[in-house]
Amino acid sequence: MGPNALRSSEFAYTALTTGGFDGVHLSSAAATLTHYVIGSTSSEAVSRKRSDEAATRSAVDAHLRAHIDEYPTLAGHFPLLDEDDWDAHFHRGMRLLLTGLTSPEARG
Template sequence: MSGKPKAAAAHGAPGDVWFREAKTKGRSKPHLTREKIITAAVELLDAQGVQHLSMRNLAERLQAHATSLYWHVATKDDVLDLALDTVFAEIRLPAGHHASWREDVVTFMTELRRVLLRHPWAAPLANSRPLVGPHALSRSEFVYAALITAGFTGPDLSAAAAAITTYVTGTASSEAVWQQHDEADVRSAVHDHLQTHQTRYPALADHFPLSGGDWTAHFTRGMNFLLDGLSANSPG
């Protein structure tokens, strides 16, 4: 990747913070640092979600004036990008690779799910912006290297990597949404609705689960389906 995306440069788009040079000179608030701001932002996001994050709310949490934040972060999108990359730093990966590329991918997927469920706002956010922070890129590097050993190259490589990440972010988003509510009551209501409209949704009416069951087992089953498909199509 070379240069700064023109769209990001012109509009302050998500991801712009990674291509903009950080300020190194001028007046700054001594008690504030970018690290302190992002730590507070993650805490605020964990407690209240993306919809309640604002520069004013963040400044209040830091006991600072909102304008003092702008020395370190230019926009709310900067804060979200930096907070999301901080979350990716929590993904624990081995220093080296396993003998099996599949074991590497399972490790990544399991860890990514763990971290996203710890921060429920992060999975939907990860699907809405480029993941080009240093921590996200180092995790992507691990996955790409594993898939390359399986023989994937070119468009197949990027499609395989995208399928892996998208499966985890999608399932983590769904699980987080279900668990924000009384899952049993919601499932019961959906079940009753499907029974009422059984002629319109016959397959769903017959098979919609009244219980969410074991979410980890559900995730693992889908992960194995995905990896079986990748294995079957692996050039290696």
């Protein structure tokens, strides 16, 4: 862990302790946020690396529809994400994650 990772961790831990987290709950909440950020940025990097994201999405959509018996939920709700809308997608997901994150004390 270098200085950049430590600064990011300090920021997350400070925000979460201010919100009432401590002990194992603090560690779990910080890990959850960190994993969300890493997963989101990895997905975006892989997607942007492809030369034709629209063609890839179209091929996946066609495959899901051709195999709807295996993937009924995915075929009906294939991820809707504009190519250049990664920031909005990230922030929407983070808001969903944070609204579910409450400290044990806040839950009563």
